Amino acid sequence: MRIYLIGYMGSGKSTMGRGLAKNLGLSFVDMDQYIEKRNFKTIPQIFADSGEEGFRRLEQKALIELSDFENIIIATGGGAPCFFENMKLIKNTGKSIYLKATPRILAQRLVDSKVERPLIKGKNFEELTEFIHNTLALREEWYAQADFILEFDTDLTDEEVLVKFHKAFGLS
Ligand code: S3P
Numbered sequence: 001m002r003i004y005l006i007g008y009m010g011s012g013k014s015t016m017g018r019g020l021a022k023n024l025g026l027s028f029v030d031m032d033q034y035i036e037k038r039n040f041k042t043i044p045q046i047f048a049d050s051g052e053e054g055f056r057r058l059e060q061k062a063l064i065e066l067s068d069f070e071n072i073i074i075a076t077g078g079g080a081p082c083f084f085e086n087m088k089l090i091k092n093t094g095k096s097i098y099l100k101a102t103p104r105i106l107a108q109r110l111v112d113s114k115v116e117r118p119l120i121k122g123k124n125f126e127e128l129t130e131f132i133h134n135t136l137a138l139r140e141e142w143y144a145q146a147d148f149i150l151e152f153d154t155d156l157t158d159e160e161v162l163v164k165f166h167k168a169f170g171l172s
Helices: 013-024 031-039 043-066 086-093 103-112 125-143 158-168
Strands: 002-006 027-030 072-075 095-100 148-151
Touching: 002 013, 002 086, 013 027, 013 072, 027 031, 031 043, 043 086, 103 125
Parallel strands: 002 072, 002 095, 027 072, 095 148
Antiparallel strands: none
């Protein structure tokens, strides 16, 4: 069993992944944290030292390594499925869930978030909403290939999410 959570920054992949892993008795890995540990640098440091291009190479390498892990839920970085052949690898090695939310919901969560994200640094709510709107339109092509799409235009309780998830994957 290997489950990939994919979706835009701020869509709740890590929070949801941790909860699901606990409920299903699986391990959990946050890909950004894995990249940071493997490279002894934070994500902002990697962007500062090697640019987005360098980060994408390390991200691809991390994904290849993680695609060997068993009984695991992997919260991928927001851009991970959208570069190289990464989405192909995700589809070939596990089940994927796209956590889908509107630009406004994502922008609000990102404004409230404490995590430093180089791609959106310094943007206010309006700028963020516009940026998300534009980049999400490009990324949707990859996200939409997920095996299962969970929409967050309404608030679901953890319990409701879990019921949806169990049904989608035929788990008891
Ligand atoms: C990125 C998302 C981030 C992180 C990096 C780039 C992106 O992960 O990988 O800052 O391109 O969307 P989260 O989705 O966990 O914020």
